[in-house]
Amino acid sequence: MAKNDLISGSIWDEYSNQVIKRMDEPTHQGEITEEMAKEAGGKLIVADFGAESCGDAVRLYWVVNETTDVIVNSKFKSFGCGTAIASSDVMAELCIGKTVDEAIKITNIDVEKALRDHPDVPAVPPQKMHCSVMAYDVIKKAASTYKGVDMESLESEIIVCECARVSLATLQEVIKLNNLQTVEEVTDYTKAGAFCKSCIKPGGHEAKDIYLVDILKDVHAEMEHDKLKQAADASAAGQSSFDKMTIVQRIKLIDEVLDGEIRPMLAMDGGNMEIIDIKENTPHYDIYIRYLGACNGCASGDTGTLYAIESVLKQKVDENIRVLPI
Amino acid sequence: MEVYLDNNATTKVDPEVFKAMEPFFCHIYGNPNSLHKFGAGTHPKMVEALNYLYEGINAADADDIIITANATESINTVIKGIWIDKILNGNKNHIITSEVEHPAVTATCRFLESQGVNVTYLPVDENGTLDASLIKEHIKEETALVSIMWANNETGKIFPIKEIGAICKEAGVAFHTDATQAIGKIRVDVQACNVNYLSFSAHKFHGPKGVGGTYVQKGFELTPLLHGGEQMGGHRAGTVDVASMVGMGLAMKLATSEIALAYEENHVKKLRDKLENAILEIPETIVIGGKENRTPNTTLISFRGVEGESMLWDMNQKTIGASTGSACASEDLEANPVMNAFGSDSELAHTGVRFSLSRFNTEEEIDYAITVIKNAVNRLRNISSSYAYTPKDHVSQL
Numbered sequence: 001m002a003k004n005d006l007i008s009g010s011i012w013d014e015y016s017n018q019v020i021k022r023m024d025e026p027t028h029q030g031e032i033t034e035e036m037a038k039e040a041g042g043k044l045i046v047a048d049f050g051a052e053s054c055g056d057a058v059r060l061y062w063v064v065n066e067t068t069d070v071i072v073n074s075k076f077k078s079f080g081c082g083t084a085i086a087s088s089d090v091m092a093e094l095c096i097g098k099t100v101d102e103a104i105k106i107t108n109i110d111v112e113k114a115l116r117d118h119p120d121v122p123a124v125p126p127q128k129m130h131c132s133v134m135a136y137d138v139i140k141k142a143a144s145t146y147k148g149v150d151m152e153s154l155e156s157e158i159i160v161c162e163c164a165r166v167s168l169a170t171l172q173e174v175i176k177l178n179n180l181q182t183v184e185e186v187t188d189y190t191k192a193g194a195f196c197k198s199c200i201k202p203g204g205h206e207a208k209d210i211y212l213v214d215i216l217k218d219v220h221a222e223m224e225h226d227k228l229k230q231a232a233d234a235s236a237a238g239q240s241s242f243d244k245m246t247i248v249q250r251i252k253l254i255d256e257v258l259d260g261e262i263r264p265m266l267a268m269d270g271g272n273m274e275i276i277d278i279k280e281n282t283p284h285y286d287i288y289i290r291y292l293g294a295c296n297g298c299a300s301g302d303t304g305t306l307y308a309i310e311s312v313l314k315q316k317v318d319e320n321i322r323v324l325p326i
Numbered sequence: 327m328e329v330y331l332d333n334n335a336t337t338k339v340d341p342e343v344f345k346a347m348e349p350f351f352c353h354i355y356g357n358p359n360s361l362h363k364f365g366a367g368t369h370p371k372m373v374e375a376l377n378y379l380y381e382g383i384n385a386a387d388a389d390d391i392i393i394t395a396n397a398t399e400s401i402n403t404v405i406k407g408i409w410i411d412k413i414l415n416g417n418k419n420h421i422i423t424s425e426v427e428h429p430a431v432t433a434t435c436r437f438l439e440s441q442g443v444n445v446t447y448l449p450v451d452e453n454g455t456l457d458a459s460l461i462k463e464h465i466k467e468e469t470a471l472v473s474i475m476w477a478n479n480e481t482g483k484i485f486p487i488k489e490i491g492a493i494c495k496e497a498g499v500a501f502h503t504d505a506t507q508a509i510g511k512i513r514v515d516v517q518a519c520n521v522n523y524l525s526f527s528a529h530k531f532h533g534p535k536g537v538g539g540t541y542v543q544k545g546f547e548l549t550p551l552l553h554g555g556e557q558m559g560g561h562r563a564g565t566v567d568v569a570s571m572v573g574m575g576l577a578m579k580l581a582t583s584e585i586a587l588a589y590e591e592n593h594v595k596k597l598r599d600k601l602e603n604a605i606l607e608i609p610e611t612i613v614i615g616g617k618e619n620r621t622p623n624t625t626l627i628s629f630r631g632v633e634g635e636s637m638l639w640d641m642n643q644k645t646i647g648a649s650t651g652s653a654c655a656s657e658d659l660e661a662n663p664v665m666n667a668f669g670s671d672s673e674l675a676h677t678g679v680r681f682s683l684s685r686f687n688t689e690e691e692i693d694y695a696i697t698v699i700k701n702a703v704n705r706l707r708n709i710s711s712s713y714a715y716t717p718k719d720h721v722s723q724l
Contacts, residue, residue: 012639023639029709048711055676056633059711079676079712081635 014125015082016117018090023082028092030075032061041065042072047142049134056080056131058088060138062095064146069099076138083124083131090114091135104143104154107165108136129163129195130205136162160210163195168210175219183212242285242318250278254287257316262309271295273309276326284320287313291325301325328645329691331601333530334479334507334624334682335649340532343577347534350569358566359557368568375575379539382578383505383524384515388544392561393537393571397506397527398430399551400540401473403562404502404523405434407549408471412500413443418470420444424456424485426664427475428504430525435473444468454481454615454664458489465497472501476508476524480651480664480680481615482624484512491520500546506530510581511590511621522546528570532684533577537570589685595622597692598683602627604696608703614678623683628674631713632706637679640702646695649680673712 015023037044042063050057056079063073074095078088091111095103111132115123124131144151157167174180174189183200187193193212198204201213231249234240242250254275266272272292279286289309291301298305302325310323330338350371356364358372379391394400405421412418423435425447435445448460461472472494477484487503494501502523508514510531516524524541528534542548542561554563580586602625605611610630629637634650641648651664681695707713 012642023636024643026709031714048715055673057711059715077709077711077714079631079710080633082639084633085636085709 011125011128012082014122014128015086016115016121016123018115018117019083019086019123022086022089022115026076026085026089028075028089029077029085030061031077032063032073032075037063037073040072043146045142045146047138047145049138049141056084056134058084058134058138060088060092060095060142062142062146064100069101071095071098071100071103080134081128081131083128084134086115087111087132087135088138091132091139095139100143100146103139106136106139108132108163109165111135126163126195127197127205130198133162158210160208160212160215161190161192161195161199163199164191164193166190166192168215171212171215172219175216176223179223180216183216186212186216247278250285251275253317254278254313257313258309261312261316265308266293266295266305269294269298271298281322284322285318286322286324288324288326327691327694329687329695330647331681331683331687331695332647332649333684334482334680336529336535337532337684338686339529339534339573340577340580342580343533343573346576347569347573350572354568358568359555371572372566372568375572378575378579382509382514382582383526383541384517385541386517386544389516390540390542390544390548390559390561392540392542392548392558393566393574394540394562395536396538397428397504397525397530398538400525400527400538401428401430401502401504402434403540403548403551404525405431405438405471405473406551407547408500408502409438409441409443410549411547412470413438416470418468420446420466420468420470422446422448422461422464422469422472422474424448424450424474426450426454426456426478426480427473428479428506431473431475431504450483453618454478454483455619456485458486458493461490462493462497465493465499469497469499472499474501474503476503476505476514477511477621478664479507480624480678481626482507482511482620482682483615484508484619484621487521488519494522495520507621507624509578510586511623513587514582516541516543523548528574528577531577531581532686533574534570537567537574539574586685590622594683594685594687597687597689598623598625598681600689601625601681601683601692601695605699608700611703614674624680625682626678626680628677629679629703629707630673630677631710632703633676633710633712634679636706637702640706641695641698644698644702646698649682651675651678651680 032044034044040063042065045062045064047060048057058076058078061075062071064071074092076088076092078085091106094106094110094114112123112129140151140154144154157169160166160168160171171186171190171192175186178189180186180189183193193200196205198206199208199212201211228246231240231244231246234244235249240249245253263272271294273289273295274292276288276290291298295301295305306323306325310321313321313323354367356367358365358368376391385391394403421435421438421443423431423445439445446464448456448464450456456474472490474485474490476487491501500522501520503521504525505514506525506527507530509526522543523546525538527538540548548561550561550563552563557563557566602613605627608629612628614626614628638648638650
């Protein structure tokens with residue numbers, strides 16, 4: 001939420017002139033019959049696709065030259081808002097002259113970019129990006145019909161954000177690599193969730209199989225698991241360094257050193273000590289201790305004894321350790 | 327020609343109302359809570375405005391009408407107040423409402439559900455009508471409140487408020503109604519209908535935006551949503567917006583007089599029917615929810631094969647303003663629940679266009695709108711895949 005989000009404006013104001021022009025006068029709207037396809041020397045392909053959530057639907061017609069696989073003509077009919085009609089119109093236009101394999105590569109991003117008046121200014125408001133996805137899907141449907149294969153076989157990746165075409169694998173990798181903590185950070189890095197927002201969490205415009213909040217949670221759980229496993233493996237192999245240890249491992253190691261080197265010395269004077277907490281204070285590790293028995297209130301607790309404890313821990317555990325009595 | 331047919335969204339301020347408000351910005355500007363003459367000078371007009379509000383809904387002198395910022399604040403105050411009084415501090419944990427309420431009611435109830443309150447959302451039938459006997463069926467010992475709108479904003483359907491009021495009274499359950507779409511269109515009488523709480527908003531009946539009210543029957547509590555000063559008898563803190571209050575009072579008077587309501591029932595309804603009948607000459611168009619028992623200014627029409635936002639777009643190109651519940655037209659892209667509540671035909675949720683008139687519409691405007699609407703439907707059906715390829719059993723399903 002920011003200043004620009006506080007007063008929502010008319011979404012129509014954010015349509016490019018291209019969107020408006022194609023909405024008002026779509027140039028590739030219409031039907032192609034078997035006879036027309038025959039006259040054009042190609043095979044007629046008809047594909048339907050509907051976006052259940054917003055009720056939009058599109059029918060795409062192709063005339064494909066079966067020798068070259070080139071789409072020689074393309075038209076559409078569309079039930080939808082202005083953006084859906086404009087997207088369908090430009091989508092039909094982009095298909096003409098391409099082979100079917102080339103057409104499959106046309107994404108909704110290409111459709112939206114073709115509708116821009118200026119290369120850097122989006123053609124539609126974020127929540128309308130969704131309408132261009134339908135155009136992308138119907139191309140896949142037409143291609144699968146032409147090739148006689150399942151539509152799903154033309155999609156090799158699991159797409160989480162259809163508006164920005166961001167895959168699950170990409171999201172997992174980026175979250176892990178950059179240790180992203182929030183959905184906002186994920187959106188900043190990948191653009192996923194920046195448009196219609198359906199993929200962020202359940203309850204949006206369209207129900208999804210997987211959401212960014214879940215991916216974030218799963219990747220962090222996986223990272224945490226990996227971290228624990230690494231710590232356990234390193235410990236088992238005797239190769240664990242203090243900075244890679246879990247908090248429990250750190251306490252255990254410090255206690256072992258204290259038991260071996262410090263506590264016998266304190267016990268001789270009737271004293272003892274306990275660890276209260278360990279805090280990472282990069283580059284230091286601050287170990288909070290409390291003196292017990294005769295050490296509690298002893299004048300050297302803040303001077304000689306403290307120096308001795310810290311020196312031993314620095315030497316035996318990690319040179320960045322600082323000991324702080326409370 | 328510009329034609330505004332979206333009066334269920336908001337109305338233009340009646341020039342007479344505007345004139346009455348004007349002195350309170352620069353000339354009579356004292357804080358009504360101040361003791362000096364500048365403050366005291368506002369009182370007579372505030373009293374007059376309050377009287378108009380009481381008369382407008384037939385509230386008794388012993389009852390309260392609390393001035394709020396809008397109906398949404400009023401609704402939140404009532405429902406959350408009940409939550410505090412009867413649910414947090416009592417042993418009741420159940421609210422009954424309908425599936426087709428304004429989001430001010432449903433979103434508040436959803437919030438309370440997240441706090442552990444049980445809410446029953448009653449469905450409407452295929453005509454968008456609520457069966458009052460459903461209320462009786464669902465009231466139980468734990469029911470703290472029944473909140474049902476007086477008239478629906480999308481269809482204009484008038485709900486059986488009198489029957490619901492009687493049922494609630496008999497069961498000893500508090501009854502709140504959102505009368506935002508009823509005031510100024512039909513007679514609203516809180517005493518005749520056993521209403522305990524009622525919410526309204528001035529900008530729906532040619533008053534200013536930013537002001538509304540809450541009726542509270544004597545003997546019923548209202549926990550403040552806004553705490554602070556002692557304004558409104560401690561029920562709603564904050565310096566009273568005198569200009570808005572005066573405007574709302576006069577707007578209420580103008581909208582609820584016998585003459586005004588007769589004008590709605592005759593002139594506005596006549597124009598609405600003219601528009602509706604002309605539209606229904608277009609093949610495969612229907613009035614969603616049917617024609618019976620509606621406010622006189624509203625018609626919700628489905629044009630088969632024509633998506634709502636596209637229709638609004640074409641009309642807007644010809645300077646006609648209307649409204650749609652279609653998912654594509656809304657900021658959050660969620661289809662209007664009122665459209666979805668009809669259930670039997672998913673196409674309705676996307677093809678419904680609401681035309682809502684007011685006393686300021688003219689016959690010339692309606693004639694112009696009819697021409698524009700017919701042309702738009704023709705153009706969009708020519709593009710439409712839905713119109714070209716789906717079975718034409720649209721009308722028979724309803």
